[in-house]
Every structure is written in structure tokens, then in C-alpha cells.
Amino acid sequence: MFEYLNRQLIARLEELEWPTETLQLSRPKKVENGDWSSNIAMTLARDLKRAPMQIAEELMEGMQLDSKIVEKYDILRPGFINFFQTSDYLTSQIRTILKAGDSYGRNAFGSGKTAQVEFVSANPTGPLTVGHGRQTVLGDTLANILTWSGYDVTREYYFNNAGRQMRLLGESLKARYFELKGELTLLPDGGYEGDYLIDIAKALLAEKPDLDETTEIDRFKEYAENSIFAIIKTSLERIGVKHDVFYNERSLYEDGKIDEVLELLKEKGLLYEKDGATWFKTSELGIEQDRVLVKSSGEPTYRLPDIAYHREKVARGFDLVVDIFGADHIDAYPDVLSALRVMGLKHEHIQVVIHQFVTLMRSGEIVKMSTRKANFVTLDELIDEVGADVVRYFYIMRSASSHLNFDLDLAKRQTDENPVFYLQYAHARILSIYRRAKERGLEADSDQADLSLLNEEFTVALINQVLEFPEVLDHCRRTLEVHHLPSYLYSLATALHKFYTEYKVIDLENPDLSKARLALLAAVQIALRNGLRVLGISAPEQM
RNA sequence: GCGCCCGUAGCUCAGUUGGAUAGAGCGCUUGCCUCCGGAGCAAGAGGCCACAGGUUCGAAUCCUGUCGGGCGUACCA
Structure with missing residues (x-):
């Protein structure tokens, strides 16, 4: 019906040599306004300098409409043209649906094209929390939708296991390990306090009871990382999410991609040194202030590998790239996109979906959470409590740009x-x-x-x-x-x-x-x- | 201060690219099971779409400003 009317109207508009760009067809809210409606007469009124009702009359007079599809049309003030479908046409669509079966709803928009959806991307420093849950489900569902639109979709998880946070994680595990051995130890400053590290330390102790103070931090770090990734992957599996690619930031260093980005930005004259750090002149690119790319310690900030990673995404040739971020990362993507732009790379196909935060409500009260103190509700606990189906639905039933109130009492009700x-x-x-x-x-x-x-x-x-x-x-x-x-x-x-x-x-x-x-x-x-x-x-x- | 998101019924939220009389769920009031699953359906009450201007045939939707709330504004990610 839509395609048919659209085609016929365009043909008629061209015949009259009237513009077709503003042609729209929508489903009216009220049944008496027909099955499809167009406001074309009103949008043309200004260009043609004529009354919408007149335009509608003239447009429709010359229309040849198939009486098997279109029952009738009305022209209503101030200029709506409303089309009514025949009941034969309507019921015939049922057979079309039955024939399509499992593929009813699919379309070929993205046929022959590739898409990448990057989501979750939590570093393996702890279990996924209810906060991660939102983008996990958002990303996976979006990937499903793109698949149904014909795209060949890659689900990707980007993570970083180098850096300061991971070293802290290793140190935290080491502290827990020796604590279990009865030695007096302290968690490092800003270390990870969560109980999950105690469980991991117990497992490590059972496997390797004879580690001593001389054992390198990397041993602990790797053990923690592997254990935590196993936990994360189990959580993802429980709500039906499976990534195709786990992209390790470290490879960007090993392949020299980080240095290449620095080199390219330097050629453009957009880098400078100050206070021992390397700065990116984002202020020249319409961003408020400059950003540090390499700290005075010699370590890059997260922005540099992010840029290198996105440069790789572009190089990998996807037709569509979707990044899912939480609202707390809002500042990162303009830097990344402007870096791509100055490097002369295509970036228009990169879409960023930012989602707002999640608040858990229990008995009408907010469940307080603080990541720092490791006092958070994990995604696993949420799945345990309400089940995977409910978790998935509740996470996406609201617009991503709105805060989400997750009502646990409602979620648990089986009515x-x-x-x-x-x-x-x-x-x-x-x-x-x-x-x-x-x-x-x-x-x-x-x-x-x-x-x-x-x-x-x-x-x-x-x-x-x-x-x-x-x-x-x-x-x-x-x-x-x-x-x-x-x-x-x-x-x-x-x-x-x-x-x-x-x-x-x-x-x-x-x-x-x-x-x-x-x-x-x-x-x-x-x-x-x-x-x-x-x-x-x-x-x-x-x- | 600046940037992004949000502000719609008592509560939680929808509202296609601006369209016709602003919707749903929960809660409240009240009906419907000798009958295919009552885990359902229906009716009622409840709104100056935060506020003030502007744009136009038409604004909850777009623009400007004001007021509230969230998140950023790190040599953390």
C-alpha cells in the first residue's frame, strides 16, 4: 500500500512538474482519517502560491488508482489527502505474512553491506554491573535489528588490559592472595575492593599455593583478567549476547598503530608538548579545550588508543559503525571523530548511541550504588532476581536518551x-x-x-x-x-x-x-x- | 561557568521526518467468567505537554531565553 501510493503520487507530481521532495505518507491516528495520509498539498502550498485544498483537488483529479487496492480517498481541510485501502487488499496481506513466516519483518536495506556494533567494552576489572547491562542489551538488540535489515553485522567488544587500572587489579589480587595466606597486607591505594577478587584469590591459592613476594605482578594480573573475563562472558551468555570479536587494545601498540596516529597528527601540526605531556590541539577543531594524548609518565591516555582503534574500524571498511557509550563517555567521541577528520578519514558512517544511566528501584526506593566502594549490583544478580527475558525487556523499553528507572518490584511480578x-x-x-x-x-x-x-x-x-x-x-x-x-x-x-x-x-x-x-x-x-x-x-x- | 541528555496524567514513560480531538501502563473508582487461557477485556476520573517568547497553514515536536534534575567538563576508562 505504502509503496504503491508513494509510486503513484510521485508519478502524478512529476506529471504536473511539482516538487516531490516533501512527499510524505503516514498512518493517521484516527481510523476515520483513512489508512494512509499525505500532507503534500500543504507542503506545496507555499511553492505553488495556491490554497492547499485546490492543490489537493488538482493532484487527485488526474490520479489513476487501482480500485483493487484503494477503496477511496478523501480530501480534508486544511489539505490532507486520506487514502482508504480495500478490505480485499488488507486481508490479502495476511497470506503475504504467512508466506514470509520467520522472515516477516526483514528488509533488504542493508543487503550486501556490513555493520559493526561496538558495545559493552568494559575492561576486565570486575563483573558487569547493572549499568553495563543497559548497553549490553541495547547493543545486542540494535545488532539484531541491523541483521533483520540485511546487514552483515559484527558484534565487537573492545577492551584494554594494559594500563594503570589493570596493574592496580593485579596488585589488588596479590594483596588478597597474601591476605588469605594470613599475611598482613593492604590493598593498594585506589585498588579494587570487591569480594569477587577474594574468590579469585582463593581459586589462585588452590591452584598455586606457593607463590611468594617475588612473583611478578603480571602473574596476578593475568590470572585476574582471565578469571574476570570468564565471569563477564558467562553473564553475557546468560542474557543471550555473543560477541564476534574481542578487540584487545594491546594489539594497537604491537602493530605500531598508536605511533602512526601520533605521527599523522604531528604532521598536521596538531600536537605539542607541555608539562612533559603530549597534547592534542582539539581547541583548533571546535572543541573547548586541548586534550592530553600521552601523559608525562609516557603512558597514553585512553583517547589515543580510542583514536587508533577507530582509525582501524574505518580501515576495516564497514559500511556502518555504531558505538554504544554510557553518558559518562559523552566527551570522548567528539575528540575521536575530529581526529579522524583531520587525518582525512571517512567518519560519517560512524554513529554514536549514548545512553543515560540506570537507577534501580526497590520498594519505591532508589538502590544506592557506588563503584568505588565496590558496592554495586551486578548484572548477574539482576538476572538471578528477575530472569533474562525481563532484564532484556526492561533495559530497552525506554528511550536510550532517557534515564531508566528499573522497577524491581514490577519486574519480579509474574502478572x-x-x-x-x-x-x-x-x-x-x-x-x-x-x-x-x-x-x-x-x-x-x-x-x-x-x-x-x-x-x-x-x-x-x-x-x-x-x-x-x-x-x-x-x-x-x-x-x-x-x-x-x-x-x-x-x-x-x-x-x-x-x-x-x-x-x-x-x-x-x-x-x-x-x-x-x-x-x-x-x-x-x-x-x-x-x-x-x-x-x-x-x-x-x-x- | 561551559557541553550533552531529560522535564508530557498522582507515579513510570510513549508520542515516526512538525499534522487532524495529546496516548499507554501502574495507582484510584466501577463493570464483564455456565462460553476458545480472567496471566484477559471494558468504562470513569486525572493535562496550560516546566515557564516565556519566536518560526508557519499547523508546535509536545524546530529556534532563543529562563527555571529545575542527571552526566560530563582529569596527565581515570
């Missing part, structure tokens, strides 16, 4: 108040109806069904709702906003429940209508199942 169960129930309910239909000897044969019987108000509403699924996925892809999908699925479930309450699906007195309704439910189930799959949430057959 319709919990949107996850509401959705899953809708899916299970359809399958239940199917089981019951089979028991009663009703064949759910959609080829035989007379779909023209599907013309009641809430039935039509349900069909239209199902048809929006591909549009919603495309909207998510365009905006890189995933929260539209859960809210769409929720309204699809509502439309289904409404339909179910109003009409009886299994009616042995009326087998033709029953078959038609069963065919519709099959289409709804496909949209629900596919939508839940993109969200990474299970679609249970019964609950």
Missing part, C-alpha cells in the same frame, strides 16, 4: 502488570487456541480460508497492527532507537486481546469464519514471535 508476561501471554494464548482448535477438529488451513470474512472493526484493527511490524523495525533501524519495538509489540498484544475478547475464534457452528480467524492469528503469532526474537526474549508456547 499482566509486567509487560513481558503480557506479551508472552499473548503469544502463548494464540498457540493455546491452536491446540484447542485441533482438538475440536478444525483445520487451520490458511489457503482454504475465506479471508474476506475478516471485516469487523477490531479484526481490521488487528490486521493493520500486524502490518506495521516491518515499518516499526525500519523505524528502529533508521533512528537506531530500539525502544519502539517493545512498545509496538505491546500494542500488538493489546489489539490481539481485544480481538479475542470481542470475537470467538473457535466456533464449530461457523467453520469458515473460524478458519479465517485462525489464519489471522497465525499472522499475529508470526509478528509476535519474530518481534520477540529480535528483542532476544523467549516466545513461550504455554505459560
Whole structure:
């Protein structure tokens, strides 16, 4: 319908030699305003210096519309053109959905193109926290959406195991190790206080009971890193996230990429030395102040490898690169992008998604967390408490740019108040109806069904709702906003429940209508199942 | 101070690139199960879309300013 109208309108506009750039088609909120609506007459009014109503009249007079698709159109003040689809066209779409099946909702926008989504990227200094959880699910869901848009997607985790923080981690483990041996030790200043390091120290002690003071810090560091990465990967696996690439920052040093960046920026005259450090003249690139790239200690700050890493991303030739950051990294990406620009590299294909913070609410109160004191709730604890499906849904049901209030009490409720169960129930309910239909000897044969019987108000509403699924996925892809999908699925479930309450699906007195309704439910189930799959949430057959 | 995000119903939040009478869930009031899963549905109440200007056929949406809240503004990542 959309494609058809779009094509016809463009053809007509060209015929009249009117501009086509402002052509838009949208779904009106009210059913009386039709199935698709265009505001083209109003947007042309200024250019043509004519009244919108007149423009609409003239435009539509010469339109040849297929009466099998378009039932009628209205022209309404101040100049909307509203199109109504025929019910045959509408119901025929059900067969299209059934035929598409598992691939209903997919599109070819990114076909033949590659995309990379970088997310999580937490350094292996501790377990993932509820804060990391948000971008973990955000990134994975976005990667799913890009996959459904045809992209060949690489999920990437970038980490740093060199640097000061990792050395501190090694020192902290060493302290814990000797503490377990009964020696008087102190955690280093700013060291890692979390209990997980005690567990790791115990494991190390059991494996290697005879380490002494002369053992190099690197032994401890490596042991801690491996142990923590194992914990992180287990957490990721528990919520269904699997990265394709774990990119180690260290390789950037080994391959000389760090030095190359310094060299390139130096050639551009954008580096200078001050107080023993190497500074990047970002102030010349429209950024407030200059940034240090190499500390006076000789160690680079995180910005330098970030730039080198992104230079590599560009070199790797992805058509689309998406970086997911928390709000606390907001300052980093303008530096990186401007560095790419001055190095003459393409950067327009790099999209940055910044998400705001997560607040856990329990019994109406904020759960206080402080990373410094190792007093944080881990992602694992959250999964233990509410389950992976709920975790995934709650993390993405709000816009990434808004703060997220994660209501633990609501998340734990296994009733319709919990949107996850509401959705899953809708899916299970359809399958239940199917089981019951089979028991009663009703064949759910959609080829035989007379779909023209599907013309009641809430039935039509349900069909239209199902048809929006591909549009919603495309909207998510365009905006890189995933929260539209859960809210769409929720309204699809509502439309289904409404339909179910109003009409009886299994009616042995009326087998033709029953078959038609069963065919519709099959289409709804496909949209629900596919939508839940993109969200990474299970679609249970019964609950 | 400066930069980014947010401010919509009592609470938590949606609101396609500006569109037609601003929506949902929770909470509150009230209905609907001899009948396919009541883990459901319906009705009611509840709004100066933070505030003030501007842009235009039209603004919750865009621009400017003000006021609130969050995050940054490190030779931490």
C-alpha cells in the first residue's frame, strides 16, 4: 500500500512538474482519517502560491488508482489527502505474512553491506554491573535489528588490559592472595575492593599455593583478567549476547598503530608538548579545550588508543559503525571523530548511541550504588532476581536518551502488570487456541480460508497492527532507537486481546469464519514471535 | 561557568521526518467468567505537554531565553 501510493503520487507530481521532495505518507491516528495520509498539498502550498485544498483537488483529479487496492480517498481541510485501502487488499496481506513466516519483518536495506556494533567494552576489572547491562542489551538488540535489515553485522567488544587500572587489579589480587595466606597486607591505594577478587584469590591459592613476594605482578594480573573475563562472558551468555570479536587494545601498540596516529597528527601540526605531556590541539577543531594524548609518565591516555582503534574500524571498511557509550563517555567521541577528520578519514558512517544511566528501584526506593566502594549490583544478580527475558525487556523499553528507572518490584511480578508476561501471554494464548482448535477438529488451513470474512472493526484493527511490524523495525533501524519495538509489540498484544475478547475464534457452528480467524492469528503469532526474537526474549508456547 | 541528555496524567514513560480531538501502563473508582487461557477485556476520573517568547497553514515536536534534575567538563576508562 505504502509503496504503491508513494509510486503513484510521485508519478502524478512529476506529471504536473511539482516538487516531490516533501512527499510524505503516514498512518493517521484516527481510523476515520483513512489508512494512509499525505500532507503534500500543504507542503506545496507555499511553492505553488495556491490554497492547499485546490492543490489537493488538482493532484487527485488526474490520479489513476487501482480500485483493487484503494477503496477511496478523501480530501480534508486544511489539505490532507486520506487514502482508504480495500478490505480485499488488507486481508490479502495476511497470506503475504504467512508466506514470509520467520522472515516477516526483514528488509533488504542493508543487503550486501556490513555493520559493526561496538558495545559493552568494559575492561576486565570486575563483573558487569547493572549499568553495563543497559548497553549490553541495547547493543545486542540494535545488532539484531541491523541483521533483520540485511546487514552483515559484527558484534565487537573492545577492551584494554594494559594500563594503570589493570596493574592496580593485579596488585589488588596479590594483596588478597597474601591476605588469605594470613599475611598482613593492604590493598593498594585506589585498588579494587570487591569480594569477587577474594574468590579469585582463593581459586589462585588452590591452584598455586606457593607463590611468594617475588612473583611478578603480571602473574596476578593475568590470572585476574582471565578469571574476570570468564565471569563477564558467562553473564553475557546468560542474557543471550555473543560477541564476534574481542578487540584487545594491546594489539594497537604491537602493530605500531598508536605511533602512526601520533605521527599523522604531528604532521598536521596538531600536537605539542607541555608539562612533559603530549597534547592534542582539539581547541583548533571546535572543541573547548586541548586534550592530553600521552601523559608525562609516557603512558597514553585512553583517547589515543580510542583514536587508533577507530582509525582501524574505518580501515576495516564497514559500511556502518555504531558505538554504544554510557553518558559518562559523552566527551570522548567528539575528540575521536575530529581526529579522524583531520587525518582525512571517512567518519560519517560512524554513529554514536549514548545512553543515560540506570537507577534501580526497590520498594519505591532508589538502590544506592557506588563503584568505588565496590558496592554495586551486578548484572548477574539482576538476572538471578528477575530472569533474562525481563532484564532484556526492561533495559530497552525506554528511550536510550532517557534515564531508566528499573522497577524491581514490577519486574519480579509474574502478572499482566509486567509487560513481558503480557506479551508472552499473548503469544502463548494464540498457540493455546491452536491446540484447542485441533482438538475440536478444525483445520487451520490458511489457503482454504475465506479471508474476506475478516471485516469487523477490531479484526481490521488487528490486521493493520500486524502490518506495521516491518515499518516499526525500519523505524528502529533508521533512528537506531530500539525502544519502539517493545512498545509496538505491546500494542500488538493489546489489539490481539481485544480481538479475542470481542470475537470467538473457535466456533464449530461457523467453520469458515473460524478458519479465517485462525489464519489471522497465525499472522499475529508470526509478528509476535519474530518481534520477540529480535528483542532476544523467549516466545513461550504455554505459560 | 561551559557541553550533552531529560522535564508530557498522582507515579513510570510513549508520542515516526512538525499534522487532524495529546496516548499507554501502574495507582484510584466501577463493570464483564455456565462460553476458545480472567496471566484477559471494558468504562470513569486525572493535562496550560516546566515557564516565556519566536518560526508557519499547523508546535509536545524546530529556534532563543529562563527555571529545575542527571552526566560530563582529569596527565581515570
